Amino acid sequence: MTVNPVYHQTSDKLQEELSWITSAKKDPERFGPLYKKYHEQIFRYIYQRMDDQELAFDVTSQVFIKAMSNIHKYEYRGVPFSSWLYRIAKSELYQAFRDRKARRTVNVESMHLFEMIEEFEEDDSSVNKKKLIDCLSQLNERDLQLIEMRYFERRSYREIGEILEITENNAKVRAFRALERLKKLFMK
Amino acid sequence: MKKIKTIIDREPVSSDYIQTKQDFGSVLSQAKNLKPPVWKSMWFYGPVGMAVVAVAVTAVTMNPTDQRPTETANVSVEDLLQNQLEQHSPIASIQVAAVHSEDVNEEDSKKDIPVSTSSNTEIEVDQSESDIQNEASIMEEPVIEVVPSQNPRVEEKPKSKNMFPHIEGYFNGEIPVSVLGSDKGIQLNDDIKVVAFDIHYESLTGPETASIVGNKVPAKVLEKIGKYNIGYMVFITDLKGVDRQGKVLSLPSLNFIATN
Numbered sequence: 001m002t003v004n005p006v007y008h009q010t011s012d013k014l015q016e017e018l019s020w021i022t023s024a025k026k027d028p029e030r031f032g033p034l035y036k037k038y039h040e041q042i043f044r045y046i047y048q049r050m051d052d053q054e055l056a057f058d059v060t061s062q063v064f065i066k067a068m069s070n071i072h073k074y075e076y077r078g079v080p081f082s083s084w085l086y087r088i089a090k091s092e093l094y095q096a097f098r099d100r101k102a103r104r105t106v107n108v109e110s111m112h113l114f115e116m117i118e119e120f121e122e123d124d125s126s127v128n129k130k131k132l133i134d135c136l137s138q139l140n141e142r143d144l145q146l147i148e149m150r151y152f153e154r155r156s157y158r159e160i161g162e163i164l165e166i167t168e169n170n171a172k173v174r175a176f177r178a179l180e181r182l183k184k185l186f187m188k
Numbered sequence: 189m190k191k192i193k194t195i196i197d198r199e200p201v202s203s204d205y206i207q208t209k210q211d212f213g214s215v216l217s218q219a220k221n222l223k224p225p226v227w228k229s230m231w232f233y234g235p236v237g238m239a240v241v242a243v244a245v246t247a248v249t250m251n252p253t254d255q256r257p258t259e260t261a262n263v264s265v266e267d268l269l270q271n272q273l274e275q276h277s278p279i280a281s282i283q284v285a286a287v288h289s290e291d292v293n294e295e296d297s298k299k300d301i302p303v304s305t306s307s308n309t310e311i312e313v314d315q316s317e318s319d320i321q322n323e324a325s326i327m328e329e330p331v332i333e334v335v336p337s338q339n340p341r342v343e344e345k346p347k348s349k350n351m352f353p354h355i356e357g358y359f360n361g362e363i364p365v366s367v368l369g370s371d372k373g374i375q376l377n378d379d380i381k382v383v384a385f386d387i388h389y390e391s392l393t394g395p396e397t398a399s400i401v402g403n404k405v406p407a408k409v410l411e412k413i414g415k416y417n418i419g420y421m422v423f424i425t426d427l428k429g430v431d432r433q434g435k436v437l438s439l440p441s442l443n444f445i446a447t448n
Binding site for chain 2: 028029031032035036039040043044047051053057061064065068069103104105106107108109110113133136137144
């Protein structure tokens with residue numbers, strides 16, 4: 001499994017990021033480097049979960065507006081700044097689903113579906129693919145989020161844990177249970 | 189719940205395209221223009237806070253059950269009697285009115301004075317005699333109605349006298365020792381019974397205080413007062429009474445001069 005290079009950073013990079021945050025707290029115009037660094041990452045996270053590209057850009061902007069206006073509340077906890085941005089993004093995303101009638105979308109590659117069916121020890125047929133897609137839509141939001149992050153976005157358990165504010169081990173257990181539930185639905 | 193839409197193999201968005209959509213200037217200006225929500229501003233907390241405080245104060249002051257505990261300690265005698273009589277049957281008010289009917293008449297006669305003066309001023313306006321007479325009669329009508337003891341508002345004022353404790357009708361001043369030791373003891377009215385008091389008197393060894401439970405002066409104390417206190421002051425203080433609802437009340441003190 002690949003590791004997200006933007007998320008996982010060296011301690012030097014984290015210190016550099018912290019200095020940007022400190023200066024952004026004093027002057028919002030200094031938020032620029034953080035915006036440039038994380039804009040794409042946050043946009044992809046949002047666009048992965050909705051089908052309207054323009055709306056995804058709009059929601060991404062909203063995430064950074066919220067982040068800038070609340071930067072004084074941010075506390076460094078030894079994890080990348082993006083984990084805080086992801087939490088804002090999640091909140092803004094759900095608000096878009098509510099207020100802007102955006103549709104919750106799961107973007108999945110055929111390869112990911114194939115890998116998952118293989119894990120369930122079933123044939124890679126179009127029927128099974130359709131069945132798996134059907135099962136995905138039956139999952140609850142929490143399980144779907146874990147499946148998405150782990151199997152479709154290829155995030156590490158550590159990253160999932162930091163985004164969901166849980167431990168790495170907890171993320172591992174939850175992701176496994178979510179997969180088990182998906183398998184149970186698939187095998188019905 | 190909305191059904192989730194699934195998209196397979198959507199065309200990926202290039203990083204270059206995403207970068208072209210970056211607009212930090214716009215985000216910065218929007219962040220600067222972003223005002224805090226109304227409920228986070230001082231303008232909200234000022235009026236809303238005041239309204240909440242006003243409602244709370246009103247709720248506390250309007251609730252009669254909350255008033256009672258605060259009143260028990262320092263309640264005035266007049267207010268207590270008024271509350272008592274309001275809570276009880278009209279018989280109580282009639283009894284009090286009957287006892288003090290003279291006072292009522294006195295007070296009502298005082299009230300007549302402004303009525304007569306007002307009729308004089310009307311004469312200066314050059315109204316016809318018949319009109320004046322009619323108006324005078326109209327003005328006098330409520331005065332006539334007020335005089336009888338049926339009006340509870342007029343009756344309530346004189347009731348305050350009944351709140352003063354006494355021994356066989358002695359409220360203060362000289363009191364024979366025999367009356368001081370009356371079997372009826374310290375009385376008040378039918379609604380309130382005296383349950384405890386302190387009595388201060390002179391004895392051979394100097395001033396003495398006895399805390400008594402009940403409403404009668406004990407024979408031992410009476411004996412000492414009779415022996416050493418004739419012509420001197422006897423103070424009955426810290427009088428405690430209990431009303432029909434079991435509420436303990438503080439009552440006014442009695443000051444006597446013991447006589448034979």
